[in-house]
Amino acid sequence: MKPRRLFLAGATGAVGRVLLPLAVRHQVPVVAHVRPKSVGSLRHEPLAVCELSDTPALVKGLEGCTTVVQLIGTMRARFGSGDTYETSDVGTTRSLVDAAKQAGVDHLVLLSSVGAGSPIGAYLQAKARAEALVRGSGLDFTIVRPSSFADREGTPGLVAALRGLTPARFRPITLAELASAILRVASERAPVGVALEGRPLWDAVDAAAALRA
Numbered sequence: 001m002k003p004r005r006l007f008l009a010g011a012t013g014a015v016g017r018v019l020l021p022l023a024v025r026h027q028v029p030v031v032a033h034v035r036p037k038s039v040g041s042l043r044h045e046p047l048a049v050c051e052l053s054d055t056p057a058l059v060k061g062l063e064g065c066t067t068v069v070q071l072i073g074t075m076r077a078r079f080g081s082g083d084t085y086e087t088s089d090v091g092t093t094r095s096l097v098d099a100a101k102q103a104g105v106d107h108l109v110l111l112s113s114v115g116a117g118s119p120i121g122a123y124l125q126a127k128a129r130a131e132a133l134v135r136g137s138g139l140d141f142t143i144v145r146p147s148s149f150a151d152r153e154g155t156p157g158l159v160a161a162l163r164g165l166t167p168a169r170f171r172p173i174t175l176a177e178l179a180s181a182i183l184r185v186a187s188e189r190a191p192v193g194v195a196l197e198g199r200p201l202w203d204a205v206d207a208a209a210a211l212r213a
Contacts, residue, residue: 001189002066003029003066004028004029004066004067004186004187004188004189005029005030005031005064005065005066005067006023006028006029006030006031006065006066006067006068006069006186006187007030007031007033007048007061007062007065007067007068007069007100007105008020008023008030008031008032008033008069008071009033009052009068009069009070009071009072009092009096010033010069010070010071010072010073010111011032011033011034011042011044011071012034012038012041012042013071013072013073014149014175015071015111015175015178015179015182016032016071018175018176018178018179019069019071019179019182019183020032020042020044022176022179022180022183022211022212023183023187024044026183026187026211028183028186028187030044031046031047031048031061031062031064031065032044032046032047032048033047033048033049033050033052033061034047034048034049035049035050035051035052036049036050036051048060048061048062049061052072052091052092052095052096052099053091053095055095055098055099055102058095058096058099059099059102059103062099062100062102062103062105063103065103065105066105066106066107066189067105067106067107067108067109067186067187067189068096068100068105068107068108068109069109069111069182069186070092070093070096070108070109070110070111070130070134071111071182072088072089072092072093073088073089073111073113073127074087074088074089075123085122085123085125085126086126089126089127089129089130090126090129090130090133093110093130093133093134094133096108097133097134097137097139100137100139101137101138101139105139106139106140106189107139107140107141107142107186107189107192108134108137108139108140108141108142109141109142109143109144109182109185109186110130110131110134110141110142110143110144111144111146111182112127112130112131112143112144112145112195113127113145113146113147114145114146114147114169114170114197114198115127115145116128116131116143116145116195117145117195117197131143131195140189140192140193141192141193142185142186142190142191142192142193142194142196143194143195143196144178144181144182144185144195144196144201144204145195145196145197145201146173146178146201147169147170147171147172147173148170148172148173149172149173149174149175149178150172150173150174150177151174151175167198168198168199168201168202169197169198169199171202173201173205176212177205177208177212178205180205180208180209180211180212181196181201181204181205181207181208183208183211184204184207184208184211185204
C-alpha cells in the first residue's frame with residue numbers, strides 16, 4: 001500500500017476540528033479543504049481553498065492525495081442560511097466523488113448516520129443518497145454510521161448511563177472516539193467495502209484507542 005495522504009472535507013466542522021489535530025499529532029499527512037469565505041477560520045498547511053463545485057480547482061487540491069474523508073453534512077437548523085440536505089450532504093459528496101476519480105484517489109471515507117441503511121425521513125434519505133454515490137463510484141470506500149454525539153448529550157454520568165442502557169447501534173459516541181476511528185480507517189485503508197454501524201463501529205473505535213492516548 002502506498003503512503004497515505006488524506007484530503008479532509010469538512011475540516012472546520014465538529015468532527016473535522018477533532019480529526020485534523022489528531023492526524024497532525026500522529027504525523028498522518030492531511031490536506032484540509034476550506035471554502036474561500038472560510039479560509040481564515042483554519043490554521044493548517046497545506047490547505048485546499050476552493051468551492052467543491054469548482055471541479056478543476058478541486059482536482060488540483062486532490063493532487064497527491066490517496067484518500068478523501070468526507071465529513072460534510074448539515075442540519076435542518078442551518079436551512080435558514082441556505083444549506084439543504086441536497087446541497088450539503090448529497091451535492092458535496094457528488095463533487096468529491098467525481099473529482100476523486102479524476103485525481104486518482106483510491107479510497108473514500110464517508111461520514112453518514114445510523115439508520116441510513118433503512119432511511120426514514122429527509123435527513124436519512126439524503127444520507128442514503130450520499131452513500132449510493134460512494135458505493136457506485138467504483139472507488140474503494142468505507143462508510144461510517146455513528147449515532148448521536150455523546151459530547152452533546154449532557155453530563156458524563158448521563159452519557160455513561162445512556163451507553164449502559166442503549167444497544168450498540170444507538171450508543172452515543174464522543175467526537176474523539178469517532179475522529180480516531182475515522183483516522184485509523186483512512187490511514188490504514190481498511191476495512192473497505194463496508195458500512196461501520198453498531199458493533200463493527202465500536203470495534204473500530206476500540207482498535208483506534210492508541211490514537212486517543
